Amino acid sequence: MRPSRREQAAVHQPVLPYEVRESLNLRPGLSVVDATVGAGGHSFEILHHIQPGGLLIGIDRDPMMLDLAGQALHVPHPCVALHQSSYVELPDILAERSLTGVDRVLADLGLSSDQLADETRGFSFDADGPLDLRFDTSSGESAAELLATRSADELARILSEYGEEPFSERIASAIVDSRRNSPIATAKELAGLVTSAVLNRGKPSRHPATLVFQALRIAVNEELQHVADFVERVLPQVVVPGGRAAIITFHSLEDRLVKRAFRQKQLWQTVTSKPLTASSVERRQNPRSRSAKLRVAVRT
Ligand SMILES: C[S@@+](CC[C@H](N)C(=O)[O-])C[C@H]1O[C@@H](n2cnc3c(N)ncnc32)[C@H](O)[C@@H]1O
CATH class of the missing domain: 1.10.150.170 (Putative methyltransferase TM0872, insert domain)
Structure with a gap:
């Protein structure tokens, strides 16, 4: 019998890593939520840029992925908190930590290659x-x-x-x-x-x-219900004014919801009018990146 994913190193390669890092405009001391922490690929890079003084909260619905994230991020780590939950519970997760808002939120929607391989x-x-x-x-x-x-x-x-x-x-x-x-x-x-x-x-x-x-x-x-609730209700509530949200989608059903939410001018100012997509080099190296679209907005 093959070993479970828990017993192996993560196989997932984060998509658009450079674009995510740049568009989140990271610096030491920021509080960042990785709403779909997965195997911690994006979070590993984020953590590096927000230290010293930063806080990274990683959320995933899948306990197997949180195990992999914990390994990648060397948890227990003084700047990292991991929660098994849906990202729609983010306001409650922040309230438990006596926080009302955060500086950055990233969500990389859908399925991880580690789940696919299990x-x-x-x-x-x-x-x-x-x-x-x-x-x-x-x-x-x-x-x-x-x-x-x-x-x-x-x-x-x-x-x-x-x-x-x-x-x-x-x-x-x-x-x-x-x-x-x-x-x-x-x-x-x-x-x-x-x-x-x-x-x-x-x-x-x-x-x-x-x-x-x-x-x-x-x-x-119930993925589309979670995404819709997240972008319409949760994000405007938890991202501080001047803070940023970055969402990666993999099909038009999700992208439509994100695009519509970021169009609300009283809440968001979009950073790029068109979504960012993978370079030809990344598409060759990581075929999953071919359908990825990254939308970034600043909370007004
Ligand atoms: C594409 S993977 C994220 C990969 C991660 N960015 C990385 O670099 O390793 C998407 C993750 O989102 C998780 N997920 C899906 N729906 C979720 C939800 N509603 N709340 C929290 N996590 C969710 C999945 O379990 C999966 O681990």
């Missing part, structure tokens, strides 16, 4: 482990439970709305047919089922089940 979570197409797809497996329902209980119409809606999957109805009806015989329990089973359902009608550049996995992950983690 065979026990169901994020990768060839994983034989349970089809879970939750960031925090202690709450909510798994993707396997969702597939077992929704109607064909509801499944098609999820695939279309959260994956923009063009073959949503065909795939939903294949799922309902298949589960009559036996439940869809693993990522590998789902990936195989989708591949047979769409034949080779999808884009040749990606696995036929890419959008289905994205849609299910977004659904079980």
Whole structure:
């Protein structure tokens, strides 16, 4: 059996590292929240620039990622506090520390390569482990439970709305047919089922089940609800006037929410009118960076 991610070094490579560092305009003494600390890639760099005197608060919904962040950031560390939570709980996390605001907030949304590489979570197409797809497996329902209980119409809606999957109805009806015989329990089973359902009608550049996995992950983690709440309610509340927020998104559903929130002129002044994207060198070295968009705004 392969070792779990907890027993291995992190494999995730942070995206847009130079652009994040520059746009956060870091200096010693600042308080910074890394709202999706992951394996601590961005945080490691941030911590270096805010010492001495700075404070880094790292948040992640996934306890496995917090273990990796703790290793990368040498926790216990006097300038670092890690919290297992959703970033929507940030006002409460700050209140516990008697803080009302922070100077910088970074969020690098979505999935880490370390989660993708963990065979026990169901994020990768060839994983034989349970089809879970939750960031925090202690709450909510798994993707396997969702597939077992929704109607064909509801499944098609999820695939279309959260994956923009063009073959949503065909795939939903294949799922309902298949589960009559036996439940869809693993990522590998789902990936195989989708591949047979769409034949080779999808884009040749990606696995036929890419959008289905994205849609299910977004659904079980209620990702868009968390992102919307974070950018609309939480960020304006916690970033001090003159402070900065930097958000990296990986698909248009998330980017639309960030763009709309930063457009509110009474709250934010955007640093660049267009989102920053990866250089051709980074795209070659880190294929995950190809769909990354970084938007940065200053709290007015
Ligand atoms: C792309 S990774 C972050 C990688 C990190 N920037 C690094 O350099 O190592 C995204 C992380 O966000 C976490 N996450 C997703 N939704 C979250 C939420 N609502 N609140 C907190 N963390 C979340 C995931 O568990 C994952 O570890």
